[in-house]
Amino acid sequence: MISKDEVKHIAALARVGLNEEEIEKFSQDLSSILDFVEQLKEVDVAGIEPTAHITGLVNRTRDDVARDFANKDGIVELFPEEKNRYDKVKSVL
Amino acid sequence: MIRELHEKLLARKITAVELTEQYFAVIEKKDKGLNAYLTLTKELALEQAEKVDEKIAKGEEIGLLEGIPGGIKDLILLEGVRATGGSKILDNYIAPNDATVVKNLKQAGAIFLGKTNCDEFAMGSSGEKSAYGPTKNPHDTARVPGGTSSGSAAAVAADMAVWALGTDTGGSTRQPAAFCGTVGLKPTYGRVSRYGVMAAASSLEQVGVLSKTVEDAAIILSEISGQDRMDATTAQSFGKRYEDYLTGEIKGMKIGIVKEYLDNLGDQMKKTIEDVIAKFKKLGAEIQEIELPHARYSLPVFYIINPCEISSNLARYDGIKYGMRVDDKKETDVTDPDGLPKTLLETYLDTRKYELGTEAKRRIMLGTYALSSGYYEAYYLRAQKVRTLIKKDFEEAYKKVDLILTPITPTPAFKFGEKMNNPVDMYLEDIFTVTANIAGVPAISVPAGMIEVEGKQLPVGFQLMGEWFDEENLLRAADAYEKGKSNG
Numbered sequence: 001m002i003s004k005d006e007v008k009h010i011a012a013l014a015r016v017g018l019n020e021e022e023i024e025k026f027s028q029d030l031s032s033i034l035d036f037v038e039q040l041k042e043v044d045v046a047g048i049e050p051t052a053h054i055t056g057l058v059n060r061t062r063d064d065v066a067r068d069f070a071n072k073d074g075i076v077e078l079f080p081e082e083k084n085r086y087d088k089v090k091s092v093l
Numbered sequence: 094m095i096r097e098l099h100e101k102l103l104a105r106k107i108t109a110v111e112l113t114e115q116y117f118a119v120i121e122k123k124d125k126g127l128n129a130y131l132t133l134t135k136e137l138a139l140e141q142a143e144k145v146d147e148k149i150a151k152g153e154e155i156g157l158l159e160g161i162p163g164g165i166k167d168l169i170l171l172e173g174v175r176a177t178g179g180s181k182i183l184d185n186y187i188a189p190n191d192a193t194v195v196k197n198l199k200q201a202g203a204i205f206l207g208k209t210n211c212d213e214f215a216m217g218s219s220g221e222k223s224a225y226g227p228t229k230n231p232h233d234t235a236r237v238p239g240g241t242s243s244g245s246a247a248a249v250a251a252d253m254a255v256w257a258l259g260t261d262t263g264g265s266t267r268q269p270a271a272f273c274g275t276v277g278l279k280p281t282y283g284r285v286s287r288y289g290v291m292a293a294a295s296s297l298e299q300v301g302v303l304s305k306t307v308e309d310a311a312i313i314l315s316e317i318s319g320q321d322r323m324d325a326t327t328a329q330s331f332g333k334r335y336e337d338y339l340t341g342e343i344k345g346m347k348i349g350i351v352k353e354y355l356d357n358l359g360d361q362m363k364k365t366i367e368d369v370i371a372k373f374k375k376l377g378a379e380i381q382e383i384e385l386p387h388a389r390y391s392l393p394v395f396y397i398i399n400p401c402e403i404s405s406n407l408a409r410y411d412g413i414k415y416g417m418r419v420d421d422k423k424e425t426d427v428t429d430p431d432g433l434p435k436t437l438l439e440t441y442l443d444t445r446k447y448e449l450g451t452e453a454k455r456r457i458m459l460g461t462y463a464l465s466s467g468y469y470e471a472y473y474l475r476a477q478k479v480r481t482l483i484k485k486d487f488e489e490a491y492k493k494v495d496l497i498l499t500p501i502t503p504t505p506a507f508k509f510g511e512k513m514n515n516p517v518d519m520y521l522e523d524i525f526t527v528t529a530n531i532a533g534v535p536a537i538s539v540p541a542g543m544i545e546v547e548g549k550q551l552p553v554g555f556q557l558m559g560e561w562f563d564e565e566n567l568l569r570a571a572d573a574y575e576k577g578k579s580n581g
Contacts, residue, residue, distance in 0.1 A: 007458070014404060014461040015411065015438075016454055017446030026458055029516050033459055036517050037393040037472070043479050050477030051484060053326065054282050054296065054533030055561055060325045071172070074189030078415035089413055090420075090437045 002030045094255060094305045095312050099157050102149060109142035109149070109160030113204055116162045120206065120253045127229050129244040129253055131167050132175050133207040138162060141204045157312050157336075159202030163256040164248045167208040168215055169300065170289040171195050178291045179213040179223040179241075182448035183416045192289025193324065194258060194300050194317040201316040206254055209244030213450045214407060215262050215293040217241050218522035220269065221513060222452045230272060233549045236506040239269030245303045246273040256313055259301040262294050263395050264526025266301025267538035267556060272506040274540050274552030276571070278302045278310040281562045282533035283328040285314075286321035294402040295326075297395070297530040307539065307572040311335035314564060328562065338565040339572040344377030346570060348557075349494035352382055354525065358500055361544045362553065366500055369541050369555045369574070373498070376577050378570070381494055385486040390479050391528040396520055397463055397476035398531075404460025407453060412444030419443040455516065480531055487532045495566050497558040500525050501538045505551035525556060535559045539571045 007027050011018045018026070069075070079087040101107050117135055124130055145160035165171055168178045170188035172195075177183045191199065198205075212222040220228045220243025228243035230236040231251040238247045242259025246269035249257050259266040261279035270277025278301055285300045292298075300317060302310045312335075319330035355366055370380055412418035418440060420433050434440040449457075463472035490497060503524065512519040529536035536558040543550040559567030 002462070006462075010458050010462050010465065013465060014457050015408075015441040015445060016449070016457055017442035018454070019446070022451075022454065026455060029455055030459055030462060032515070032517055033396060033520075034462075036520075037397055037476075040390060040393050040397070040475055040479055043387070043390060043475075043482065045475060045478035045482070048478040048481050050474055051296075051480040052477075054480075054484065055328060057283060057326060057328065062322065062325075069190070071189045074172075074187070075415075078186065078189065080412060080415070080418035080420075087414060090434055090440050092437045 002027050002034070095157060095161050095309045098161055098255065102145070102155070102160050105149070109145040109204065110139060112160065113138050113142040113162050113206070116206055116253065116255075119251070123251050123253060126234060127231060127247050127251060128226050129209055129228050129247040129251065130164065130207045131177060131210050131225055131244070134171070134174055134205050137174070138204050138206055141202070145202055145204075156201055158198070158316060160204060161255050162204040162206050163258070164206050164209045164245055164254040165195060166211050166242050166245050166257070166259045168211055168260055168291045169195060169258055171205060171208065174208060176208065176291075177225070178215075179211040179225065180410070180448070180450065180453065181224040181417065182410045182444070186416050190289060193286035193321045195289065197317050203316070209242070209248055209257055211243055211245070212241035213453050214291060214403070215241045215260055215265055215298070216403065216452045216456055218264070218268060218519050219243075219507070219512065221509060222450060224450055227509065230506050232274065232551055233506065236508050236551070237272065239272035239506065241265040242269050242301065242303060246270050246275055246277070249273070249275045249303045249305060256302065256304045256309055258313075259303050260290060260298055261301040261530065262298040263399060263523045263530050266303060267526050267536060268502055268522065270303055270538040271501040271554035272552065274543075274554075276304050276307055276310050276540065277538040278314060279529060279536050280314060280318060280564060281328075281535040283326050284318050284330070284535065284562065284564065286319070286324040286327050288321055288323035292406040294399040295406065296402060297399065307537070307568055307575050308336055308339055310537070311339060311568045311572070333565070335564055335568055338569050340569060341573050341576050343373075343570050343573045346378045346496070346566070347381055347494040348373055348378045348570070349381050349383035349490055349497045351385055351388070351497070351499060354499050359504065362500060362504065365541050365544065365553050366555055370498065372574060372577055373570075376573055383490045383494055383497065385483075385490060385528070387479065387482040387486050388528050391483060391531045392520065392524055394476045394479050394483065394531055395523065395527040397472050398480070400456040400460035401464050401473050402460070404457045404464065407449075407457055410445070410449065411441045412448070413440070417444065417448045419447055483528065484532050487534060491560045495560070496570055499556045499558065501554045501556040505544060505546055505553050529558050534561055535564050535567050537567055537571050539574060
């Protein structure tokens with residue numbers, strides 16, 4: 001069972017604001033999903049490597065060269081609040 | 094269907110502009126009732142079509158896809174056009190670039206009719222979780238079209254697009270294809286670039302294709318597959334034209350079936366799959382029983398890996414760099430008792446609180462929990478180990494058979510609201526589809542006729558799964574079945 005306090009703690013970690021109703025609902029939902037995935041505990045995974053890339057591709061590298069993005073204006077226009085082509089946000093504190 | 098339209102364009106029986114306008118006329122007539130499209134791109138489409146007509150008029154050669162209109166799932170970026178991913182948090186987002194798949198299709202001369210509806214950020218199995226209202230199933234509007242590529246499947250099924258791109262994280266192309274009666278292809282992980290596709294669960298998903306025929310899916314795949322500098326997980330491609338492999342000949346091909354999959358089906362679905370097996374036998378394929386002992390853990394593995402990766406990928410939607418920010422709204426719109434955000438932290442919390450839907454929040458919460466200190470090993474790491482075992486099952490199976498045949502959905506399309514109360518009920522919808530995403534193998538959903546439910550004819554399908562990067566055999570078998578079916 002995931003308690004409401006745990007839900008609040010996870011929400012804070014995930015930076016998601018929740019209302020009371022959601023806190024209640026997620027406490028139940030998360031518990032039922034975690035019960036469902038519980039069956040994985042019966043699998044013997046001793047000595048099994050976790051999958052990192054499913055087709056086995058490893059470390060594809062490329063030259064460390066900066067490339068120009070063609071549509072910079074398109075990105076600036078997406079800023080919710082713009083000042084002198086900077087993205088303006090609220091104060092941190 | 095693409096080939097026929099191509100011949101008509103070449104024979105000048107129709108122009109690309111006329112063809113495009115015809116599709117917009119159907120959209121105008123039908124889409125109010127179906128809600129398959131979120132944004133129409135008529136101006137762009139007609140501009141593209143004119144270029145194709147000019148080429149034809151000059152007698153220049155045109156490719157198979159040139160002038161053929163389709164739809165793009167709203168999770169995939171088309172430069173200069175709104176892309177919401179089915180979420181309110183990107184309500185005002187205008188794509189600053191093309192996804193690689195879109196760039197490839199533009200080069201191939203394909204025409205874009207618009208952006209199709211989908212469950213928010215590719216989470217859902219019914220199309221009901223779009224922030225812009227559900228898409229409806231063209232075969233019965235009281236029923237869901239499946240999801241998450243809900244609009245793409247409905248658009249193709251209702252003749253509002255010749256083809257459509259979807260994405261497939263756990264069945265999101267194949268399951269709606271089955272519910273709507275179209276073909277749905279999920280390529281091998283790494284076959285198609287994911288650059289410019291909004292990420293949900295990066296280790297599971299691929300861009301998928303929805304189409305009327307297997308050949309059409311092959312034609313689209315030929316254009317969109319290949320290694321991409323912008324997506325390090327893509328594998329090398331050798332410029333294959335997948336449509337060239339559709340010989341209709343599958344004598345001696347070995348197809349595996351998993352007995353317990355059939356045992357748990359309802360009568361009508363079971364009969365459907367048995368008929369499909371009989372058809373493949375008739376076509377000369379050898380049917381063999383195989384075992385995938387760990388496949389039954391695919392769904393729990395999926396519902397750990399998927400939310401973990403989602404919680405990480407969706408961190409970018411925070412109201413800072415793009416999309417909606419809560420203080421875009423007027424003071425009076427915000428019901429938060431604290432009022433508008435005063436600090437950066439409040440901007441994050443409120444933006445995500447008001448602009449993300451319930452399923453998005455649920456998976457972010459679950460993923461954050463499973464990845465948090467002290468739980469990582471018990472959940473994510475264990476799931477990735479079981480995933481290795483599932484992959485090994487497939488490696489063993491493909492030593493014996495070329496393809497694996499399974500059901501695609503437990504039932505035909507269900508009704509709206511039927512599975513909305515309990516998240517686990519909804520997740521069980523993906524039971525036959527997720528395994529291919531867990532193992533990374535290519536898979537296709539193929540229509541297998543209709544069954545009657547409460548007086549309505551509803552489409553049903555089956556699934557074939559192939560070996561990694563062997564889309565040729567997968568498509569060849571699916572195409573042979575399709576041809577065999579129409580020849581009786």
